[in-house]
Amino acid sequence: MSLRDIFDLPLSAADAAAVTHYNRATNKLLTLNNDPLEEVTAALALDPSLVMGQVLRGLLYALSTEKSQLPEARAALVAGQALAAGANAREQAHLAALTAWVEGRLQAASAHWESILVAHPNDGLAMFAAHQGDFFLGQTSELRDRVARRLPQIEPDSPLAGYYLGRLAFGYEEMGDYARAEDAGRRALASDRRNTWALHAVAHVMEMQHRLDEGIEWLVTRAPEWSKDSFFAVHNWWHLALFYLEREQWDAALALYDEHIRGTDSSVVLDLIDASALLWRLRLQGVDVGDRWQQLAAIWLAREEAGWYAFNDVHAMLAYAGAGLEEPATALLAHLERTALGVGDNATMTREVGLPLARALWACAEDRHAEAVTLLLPVKAISVRAGGSHAQRDLVSQTLLSAAEHAGQRALARALLNERLALKPQSQLNRAWRARVGA
């Protein structure tokens, strides 16, 4: 009998115990639980010829979006490619997708994962990778549609259906379809309370709809489930901090920063992004964060990430700008200028969004606010091209509003505030902005 994964898809494998570890790794990945890498490493120790084990190992490194993890991703890919002749067509397509991603051909990787899903709608690993790719590439409608294309072919009430619903919930949310998003997210959680992505999607809905009390309760009461053994915990703590920011409870947001967002001393880029974004929002409100910027900037500086993924580079720049570090800021801008001249998906993202945004952030740090406004105005409308969520990209809008205020461009500031008030008329933070810009 052939060995199969948790989706009942055949695996080129020789060792049933290795497949058990691989399946555990896949399950952990889908629910964002620690530690899929440990499990897949155990699988490959037992059976290095497990093709999908090599693919999964490569994906775990590649989808971290960390440039410094690329050598590990490439090593897994090389090991997987050496097994390609004996691999089945689906596994070969996975190898092609991973190859494209590691080479920086991100949209090509996305197309490979989609081709796998056309043939195998139940390939949850292809869905995971494709969906993460959509998020990183700002392919917002695909966050919804890629899942919707598959869901009718998935056994209802199966764990995979619950997992897909969690993915779909986030897609609906990013497309502004909040009622459907919340329904899908809650149904996914009814299927598996540990579906952290579904829980996170509902938190997004509550953030977008300004349901602050509910959002805080949603995350706090469920914290024992999502905060332990999850590599996504920091991001959900960040979401909780957003609710406190909206209430202007700076101390509560900073407490979350100290205890949880930076509590583990993580140098994982996805965690550093949330830390940078939170401190920047506090800075826009004039909150003194002490030496936190210096500490955070030092961690970004110790990493060599520039030029691989524009979204990350922008968040490194937040830290340098927040800390007022001219030399690393200038070096990063020079690196991004070179990157923008290149070819490939990240070069495009850097040219269109990453570089002008990084320049604007550094202009803010140097009190060149009118210049920041000029840089930010065109970027705001297209910032989705560098990925992330609406909640994350709101940082661009807030920075533009702040720059307009500091540049004395009151008419523009009022116009930008009108936009915010149209979405969240009841926001205490928006009322505070109104007082600042004299609207």
Ligand SMILES: [Fe+2]
């Ligand atoms: Fe989020």
